[in-house]
Amino acid sequence: MDTYIYTYASYEDERSLRALEMRSLFGSESHTSILESSVKINPSRSPFMKERLAVIFEADSYHELLEKVATLQIGETFKVMYVKTGSVEEPFEKRRAIEREVGLQIKGVADIRQPQRLHGIMNINGRWVFGDYVKSESVWHQHQQKPHHYSTALSTRVARAVVNIAIPDPTRIRAIDPCCGIGTVLVEALSMGIDIKGSDNNPVILAGTRENIEHFGYSCEVKFEDIRNITKQYDVAIIDLPYNLCSVISPEEQLEMLQSARRFADKVVIVTVEPVDGVLLEAGFVIVDRAVAKKGVFNREVIVCR
Secondary structure, eight states, X not given: OOXXXXXXXXXXXXXXXXXXXXXXXXXXXXXXXXXXXXXXXXXXXXXXXXXXXXXXXXXXXXXXXXXXXXXXXXXXXXXXXXXXXXXXXXOHHHHHHHHHHHHHHSBSOBOSSSOSEEEEEEEETTEEEEEEEEEOOOHHHHTTXXXXXXXXXXXXXXXXXXXXXXXXXXXXXXEEETTOTTSHXXXXXXXXXXXXXXXXXXXXXXXXXXXXXXXXXXXXXXXXXXXXGOOSOEEEEEEEOOOSGGGOXXXXXXXXXXXXXXXXXXXXXXXXXXXXXXXXXXXXXXXXXEEEEEETTEEEEEEEEO
């Protein structure tokens, strides 16, 4: 079974959300900056992942690992990188020396500027690991520069984590954001190749929503439609419940919205600033997992329901 090692970085306020994303993607969580799994995920999907190492060799000692690496023959140009784990902090010069020594063992052509293949070496609490290396690209960060913004919209970083929580495996999944607002969730989902539709009952913002999507080269259906009128069936719905002064809804309307979602989606991920457990249960949902996304003193709950 293949083994993949992921390194993570997050702020203290993001630990709960990061843990829920881990559980959703991998079925388990790590309380350190490293997670090992047999599940292969593109590290650029997560706002918290830094890199991924697909293990080729591992050993109890550095010299034993060198012997194993010496059996490797590569037909492409390559570069070796020392991956810092937080558990063993080697000085800069020591890390460069290890990269050179490991690279010299490989039968192939090294190229430190434009390699065709990247390899990583890690020391995880005395256990040495070598493998194919992929660095995360902060795609969500690029999406901050969109033409239109909405004061109460999720940050791109939180939106990306919520999409991963809702749709860990996009294969043959049909998703909807029925309160899509300015399209933050839609853009993150589309950048991962997810089949998603958007709708909202506020026609004023939808032109900006479509422009935001087109700005990044994506496309999807965005309709002027109330959540209570949706008739098509979806595998997943992501709902950031309205809460600002311009989107005041009564408890009865909130229940109607959630009952509608229960009808047209098999799985629903709710983002809310208010306690809604009672309404979710009344709507017929079972709460299966949850997290808190903090920003200073402002908290949002992310609730996974079926």
